[in-house]
Amino acid sequence: MKVLDLGCRHGHVFEGWFASEDDFQSQKGRGLVQCPLCGDVQIEKRPSAPRLNLGAAAPSAEAASTPAASTPMPAPSRQALQAAWLRASRELIAKTEDVGTRFAEEARRMHQGEVQTRAIRGQATVKEAAALLEEGIGVLPLALADGAKETLQ
Structure with missing residues (x-):
């Protein structure tokens, strides 16, 4: 492998x-x-280096005496942020119905009470999204990668 x-x-x-x-x-x-x-x-x-697990080093005397509350939390890494975005995208996909290009029509029908309100996602043109917003229908544009829509092996 x-x-x-x-x-x-x-x-x-x-x-x-x-x-x-x-x-x-x-x-x-x-x-x-x-x-x-x-x-x-x-x-x-990309360049990579093998990870060698040589065991955990014992904390220094200074680190052991420093209270944990005063130690600043490190900023999340780029990879951690990407992984979080991918997890959130997959969760959003799992919990919404894809209505495709019928998004504006379905959002309007739910807003008017013609169909039961549910979480949907799909595609809308800029003009359709602007019209929905003017009608008081909230929309949120998101770019979801195809990779988020599938289980990665």
């Missing part, structure tokens, strides 16, 4: 698992390797 650090042209980094280098090149050549955040298929390998 070959684990590669990969990146798209938009700066998103992610990990890919392949049977071999040839398998990676074959899948990449067929457009099967894509960024799970934005769906970009222009993927390149």
Whole structure:
């Protein structure tokens, strides 16, 4: 098994698992390797280093005497933020109904009480979204990557 650090042209980094280098090149050549955040298929390998687990080092005397409350929390890493966005996208997809290009029509029908209110997602033009907002119907544009809509292996 070959684990590669990969990146798209938009700066998103992610990990890919392949049977071999040839398998990676074959899948990449067929457009099967894509960024799970934005769906970009222009993927390149990134420099990586093996992780060596040599055990935890004992805390220094200074670190042991410092109260935990005074230690600032580190900022989340870029990878942690990307992973959180992907998890949130998948949860949103799992809890909403995709109505496709009928989004504006369905949102309007729910707002007018013609159909039961439910969580929906779909596509709307800028003009349709503006019209919904003018009618007092809340919409939130989101860019959801195709990779968020599928289970990754």
